[in-house]
Amino acid sequence: MDLHVTQALRAGRAAAPAPPAPGQHALVAGGAGALGAAVLERLLGRGGFGRVRVLVEQPLAAHLRGLEPLRWQGAATALPDGPLTTAVLVLDRGRHANGREAAFWRPRPEDLPAFAGVLHAAGVRRLLVVTPQATALPQALRHGLASLDEQAVAALGFERLVFMRPAQAGAAERAARAPERLAQWLLSQLRVMVPQREQPVRAAKVAAFAAELAHGLANAPPGTRVVPAEQVWEAAQAPDTAAAARAWLAGSAIGHATVALPRM
Numbered sequence: 001m002d003l004h005v006t007q008a009l010r011a012g013r014a015a016a017p018a019p020p021a022p023g024q025h026a027l028v029a030g031g032a033g034a035l036g037a038a039v040l041e042r043l044l045g046r047g048g049f050g051r052v053r054v055l056v057e058q059p060l061a062a063h064l065r066g067l068e069p070l071r072w073q074g075a076a077t078a079l080p081d082g083p084l085t086t087a088v089l090v091l092d093r094g095r096h097a098n099g100r101e102a103a104f105w106r107p108r109p110e111d112l113p114a115f116a117g118v119l120h121a122a123g124v125r126r127l128l129v130v131t132p133q134a135t136a137l138p139q140a141l142r143h144g145l146a147s148l149d150e151q152a153v154a155a156l157g158f159e160r161l162v163f164m165r166p167a168q169a170g171a172a173e174r175a176a177r178a179p180e181r182l183a184q185w186l187l188s189q190l191r192v193m194v195p196q197r198e199q200p201v202r203a204a205k206v207a208a209f210a211a212e213l214a215h216g217l218a219n220a221p222p223g224t225r226v227v228p229a230e231q232v233w234e235a236a237q238a239p240d241t242a243a244a245a246r247a248w249l250a251g252s253a254i255g256h257a258t259v260a261l262p263r264m
Helices: 003-013 033-046 099-101 109-120 139-143 148-155 171-175 180-191 203-219 229-237 242-249
Strands: 024-029 051-056 067-071 086-090 125-132 160-164 223-227
Touching: 024 033, 024 160, 033 051, 086 109, 086 203, 109 125, 109 148, 109 160, 109 171, 125 148, 125 203, 148 160, 203 229, 203 242, 229 242
Parallel strands: 024 051, 024 086, 051 067, 086 125, 125 160, 160 223
Antiparallel strands: none
């Protein structure tokens, strides 16, 4: 069984989680991979949601309080009755799936618009998209909507929509192909030029911040926002991740990372 998924499934046994808020349930898409499993683990262990549903493509036996596998069969999937108040989509880096990890739906970036449309049609009004990005992206793309797909999601009219962009370790190395040795050497020289506040953060730290953001969306001001890599890095350094998430959602650390919804 994959180590990360094992940790995620054990998280339901965490001691003294926060009691669920009335009517608050979460849906996780992308529960496999290092980051996706860490986000699922943190949401289960943190508490605060009555149920945490996770999308799967194969049967998954999960006898943990609060965890509910939900079969995903594409955009035609009917979401269950009952409130799905908050959704979290993790676009994790691809890797070979083993054991239980193979059961989870692994969304791709191109799945974002259709999936968001299904959520919005089902009544979900709060969405957090965790989309790791290469640190070499231009500032405008790291701090604003980075693609037409993201603009399409913003135009759907979610009451609260957050794009979280932690720096992705190794993204640039995977993009460089030939000649591989020369590319790796050049990238090793350029890496030291990346500001510390834009360096990758451990998956567990990213997941902790993501879970607090997901929980805090219910009380956050409406709108579409982007959490750039430097904000994720600063949150990882904070002694109280929950307080950092509350502060960011309240606007004290948003700055130019706030994005206005495009007029259509």
